[in-house]
Amino acid sequence: xxxxxxxxxxxxxxKGGISIINCAYENTAFDYFPWYQQFPGKGPALLIAIRxxxxxKKEGRFTISFNKSAKQFSLHxxxxxxxxxxxxxxxxxxxGGANNLFFxxxxxxxxxx
Amino acid sequence: NAGxxxxxxxxxxxxxxxxxxxxxQDMNHNSxxxxxxxxxxxxxxxxxxxxxxxxxxxxxPNGYNVSRLNKREFSLRLESAAxxxxxxxxxxxxxxxxxxxEQFFxxxxxxxxx
Numbered sequence: 001x002x003x004x005x006x007x008x009x010x011x012x013x014x015k016g017g018i019s020i021i022n023c024a025y026e027n028t029a030f031d032y033f034p035w036y037q038q039f040p041g042k043g044p045a046l047l048i049a050i051r052x053x054x055x056x057k058k059e060g061r062f063t064i065s066f067n068k069s070a071k072q073f074s075l076h077x078x079x080x081x082x083x084x085x086x087x088x089x090x091x092x093x094x095x096g097g098a099n100n101l102f103f104x105x106x107x108x109x110x111x112x113x
Numbered sequence: 114n115a116g117x118x119x120x121x122x123x124x125x126x127x128x129x130x131x132x133x134x135x136x137x138q139d140m141n142h143n144s145x146x147x148x149x150x151x152x153x154x155x156x157x158x159x160x161x162x163x164x165x166x167x168x169x170x171x172x173x174p175n176g177y178n179v180s181r182l183n184k185r186e187f188s189l190r191l192e193s194a195a196x197x198x199x200x201x202x203x204x205x206x207x208x209x210x211x212x213x214x215e216q217f218f219x220x221x222x223x224x225x226x227x
Contacts, residue, residue, distance in 0.1 A: 006155075032212045043117070043203050043218030044156070051213075089155055095212045100171060101146075103155035 003027060004092050006104025013111050019077040021107045023090035026071060030092040035064065035075050036103075038087045047088070048075070080111045114139050117219035119204050125225045126194045134189040134222050136204030142217075144210040145187035146171075147179060149200040150221070156203065162187055163210040194226045 005024045013019045023033075034049035050057045050064040050073065057064045063076040077084055090104040120135045138145065143164045148156040148171075158171030160179040168179050176198060178190045187206075191198060202222045207214040 002155075004155075034215075041220070043205075043220050045218065046215045049215075093212050100158050101156075101216065102172075103157070105153055105155045
């Protein structure tokens with residue numbers, strides 16, 4: 001059972017447009033929500049992360065919006081560029097216990113010049 | 114600094130063969146992890162080592178064993194490979210298993226089991 005549900009599976013955006021990827025979860029024990037970016041043939045790399053005590057975090061063109069009551073969070077990429085073309089994974093992690101990072105299924109983003 | 118390195122990059126096995134995937138990190142991290150990545154499934158944790166001398170099962174441990182050889186190295190062994198183990202395997206490390214510590218990933222090993 002997928003602990004973190006991610007959509008869409010793929011996304012095509014024009015250069016300069018806004019890319020939006022959504023994730024949802026059920027486990028209220030999750031306490032940390034990172035987003036990873038993965039280029040073909042490479043390992044995932046941390047892009048941006050948020051804790052549930054804030055509703056938004058912005059780093060450059062990348063913003064995470066977090067809705068704790070709805071158990072949803074999303075990644076917004078402003079002014080999308082061809083170099084942003086990659087697969088994006090949302091994830092969620094619990095404190096303590098088995099210390100597991102649960103990943104969404106990924107979104108393949110293509111930014112068209 | 115090389116970060117997290119993995120060997121080999123590619124491997125083809127026949128059903129029933131065994132092999133060990135190697136992982137090393139040079140960031141003086143305490144915690145290390147093994148994930149597998151399958152299409153449409155994201156990444157799933159196989160085993161992790163919170164600190165040198167300890168290992169624990171993750172979400173999908175069946176068919177695998179691990180060894181934390183020292184602080185730098187964490188290996189993953191397939192004793193009798195099965196086609197269901199065809200996947201891309203990623204090793205990762207973090208300063209500690211604290212929730213907020215970033216995990217750094219290696220470049221992956223693409224394994225095919227025929």
